Amino acid sequence: MMNPWRLRLLSQLDTLGTVRAVAQAANLSPSSVSQQLAALEAETRTQLLERTGRRVRLTSAGLILARRARAILDQMEGVEAELRGFGEEPAGLVRLGCFQSAIHTMAVPAVSRLARAHPHLDIELLQLEPHESMPALRVGDADIIITTTDFDALPLGPDLDLVPLATDPVLLVLPPGHPAAGRGAVDLAALADEPWTFDMPQTYMANLALRLCRQAGFEPRVVGRFGNYMMTLQHVEAGLSIALLPGLAVDRRYRVATRELPAGVTRTITAAIRRGSPPRAAVRAVLDALRRHPELPLPDAG
Structure with missing residues (x-):
């Protein structure tokens, strides 16, 4: 009997x-992980x-088992949810990974609606930026992620199913009295001498902002x-x-001005789940709630 x-x-x-x-991901010591393996x-x-030297790698058999393990664990979680006796009523734990700016605008409203509609459904909300959420989904630390599927997004591959949620413009943000704080699109080249604030290095928005400035x-x-x-x-x-x-x-509570970019840069916001057996009722309920976001436009089909 294999231990899940x-x-x-x-x-x-x-x-x-x-x-x-x-x-580090499992909050264990390396020796404990080695013992369990x-x-x-x-x-x-x-x-x-x-x-091989100081490193450990999977054998061919290890690779086969590791890549089937996720499907095995998903099936076990689905059976456990069914055995709780709720049938198709959404129940149990769903771990929802979400990047910072979508937490209060998309995830929290969806979770609030679900709490009223499905009292047996528990949602654990995790702040995961796009470069963190895809690995977390693949190893089973999240059941659903809200991420982006453009710019520097990680490769998706055939193991994931995607649900388009919205499009979101990338905006230039300025102090309210700034000379460029007018209307219409602004050319970034005119702001080459300005001081800039960026996200942390190698994050999605830091890489995107650097790319746009260099362009x-x-x-x-x-x-x-x-x-x-x-x-x-x-x-x-x-x-x-x-x-x-x-x-x-x-956030509208801050006194800042915004300007659009000439190219109309937008990002596509997408929910992703692992592909395999049909998602359990709890996961479907969370996906449906996220798709019903009232304020954001769905991305164009083309």
């Missing part, structure tokens, strides 16, 4: 690449791992980096910088 928890660790090793990374080898009576012909002078959009808005409101932010992130 150990199967999850094996699946994470396939996705994350190292025992140390699996240990050794126990899984004993359960399966198969060599799943081989050591306009300049290297931005970055004076602030924040992993929280509220701090970025405070910095801009104080007149200390300008920024590029998704429309969802621009």
Whole structure:
């Protein structure tokens, strides 16, 4: 009998690449992870791992089991939900991963509606930026993610199903008294000498902002980096910088001006789930609630 928890660790090793990374994700020590994987080898009576220098890698048998483990775990979770006796009534835990600017505008309203409609449904809301959410979905740390499927998004592959949710413009954000705080689109090249605030390095919005500035012909002078959009808005409101932010992130409580970009840059917001057996009733309910967001336009089919 294979232990489901150990199967999850094996699946994470396939996705994350190292025992140390699996240990960090599972909040365990590397030695504990190694012990659990050794126990899984004993359960399966198969060599799943081989050591090359200081690193451990999966054998052919290990790869096969790791990549089937996610489907096995999904089926077990579905059976457990059915056995709770609620039938098609959404019930049980759904882990929803969501990037920062969509949490209060999309995820929280959906979760609030679901709490009233389905009292046996529990939703754990996780802040996961696009570069974090796809690996979390694949290893089973999230059941649904809200992510982006353009710009620097990670490869999707055939193992995921996508549900388009909305489009969101990328806006230039300026102090209210800034000379460029007028109407209509603005050319970023005219702002080459301005101080800029960016997201943290290698995040989705930091990479996008850098790309747009370079396409306009300049290297931005970055004076602030924040992993929280509220701090970025405070910095801009104080007149200390300008920024590029998704429309969802621009909280109206802050006194800032926004301008569109000439190319009409937008991002596509998408929900993703693992492909396999049909999603259980709880997952379908969360997807339906996310699609009923009243304020955002659906992306064009073409």
